[in-house]
Amino acid sequence: MNQSDLPGLDLARLKAHLDEHRPGLVQGDLSGQVVEGGRSNLTYIVGDGRSRWVVRRPPLGHVLPTAHDMGREYRVISGLHGTAVPVPETVLLCEDTDVIGSRFYVMEFVEGTPFRSDTELAALGPARTKAIADELVDTLVALHAVEPESVGLGDFGRPEGFLERQLRRWKKQLDGNRSRDLPGVDELHDRLASSVPESGEPSIVHGDYRLDNVLVNADDRITAVLDWEMSTLGDPLTDLALLVAYAERDKVSLQFVSNASSAPGYPRNDEVIARYAERSGRDVSRLNWYVSFAFFKLAVILEGIHLRYSKGQTVGAGFDGIGSGVVPLIAHGIETLKEEG
Structure with a gap:
């Protein structure tokens, strides 16, 4: 692990805080590294040479605590x-911003691979790929x-x-990000608003459930579901x-989103939906509305990124x-939405 200072995490202050509130947990000086790939909250792996933990904190320079609520994740x-939902064991929540400059929490380190690309899954073969995808669906059923x-x-x-509320929230975000003509966006919103389904039994909703937000072990079992920053109580079909x-890659371009569903052996969407429906007992007859709403949300998110990029506020390849x-x-x-009838 990198021994140098980490952006946003003072290891000496972290160790002192852990020594005070979880005495005996850390057995030596801490070293750490940033986990690459996150686009919101920052994730670090820290260790003392014998044990490892994961630290999560808001992004550097954030100003709205409610947008990156460490307490909710924890x-x-x-x-x-x-x-039945595999998650890491939590260690400590710190809401004192004087310790490292923001709220943060610590949880156990869990072994596993976050599969992101079809190439990674293709190396496992179709049978294992299907087993992992089925496990992904079954874990979602367990959560709900x-x-x-x-x-x-x-x-x-x-x-x-x-x-x-979700529809109003994303419409407000759209209006705040408008900088150009987006053909059809108002039609899509109005169609969604005029045909909102009646939700079934509410559940804990993850908010961004996908294969690269879980860890998978060598036995193709999910060892941990991660990235709970958008979780709440709501309509579980939004997760499905x-x-x-995310899997409709042949019809839309979703940069920065895993293409793992393109791997040989990964179930078709109709198979994913059927498995979820059978195992959860939930009515998915109006799922097209939810999928259409998912595309609306993704469009709003991408438009926000586009706006920030066009203003020079976001840099990087792609x-x-x-x-x-x-x-x-x-x-x-x-x-x-038209296919719904």
Whole structure:
């Protein structure tokens, strides 16, 4: 591990805080490294030469605490530990910003691979790829089967009116990011707003459930579900729909999103939906609305990235092509909603 100072994490101050609040946990000086790939909260692996832990904190320079709520992540992971949903064991939540400059939490390090590309899965072969994808669906079913009250999360969100609030939230974000004409975006929003489904039994919702947000071991079992920053109580079909939308790579361009679903052996979307429906017992007859809404959200997210890039506020390879993917997402969202009948 890199012994030098880490951006956003003072290892000496972290160790002192752990020594005070979890005496005996750390057996020596800490070293650490930043986990690459995250686009929101920062993740570090730290260790003392004998044990390793993971530290999560908001991005550097953030100004809105509610946008990167360490307490919510810590709470949902703590609640789910010990259920059928594999999550790391939490160690400590620190809400004192004087320790490292922001709130943060520490959890155990879990071994496993976050599969991101079809090439990585192709190396395993079709049979193992299918087993991993099936495990991904079954773990989502397990999450949605957890009774929130039973794990202390009964007040973790407001399920009533969840879809309407979500639609208003993303419309507001769209309006704040508008810098050019986006053909069809108002039609897509209006179609969604006029046909909001009636939600079934609410559940804990992950908010960004996909293969590269879980860790998989050598036995093709999921060892941990990660990145809970968008979790809440709400309509579980939003999780399934986003998983489906991410896999529609032949119809839309989603840069910076895993293409693992293109690997040989990965189930088709209709197979994913059927497996979820059978194992969860949930009604998926109106899933097209949810998938269309997922495309709307993704379009808004990409348009925001495009706007920041065009203003010089985001730098890096690949950002110049983000804007071209927005209109196809909108068009496919409209088409998906029309297919509902």
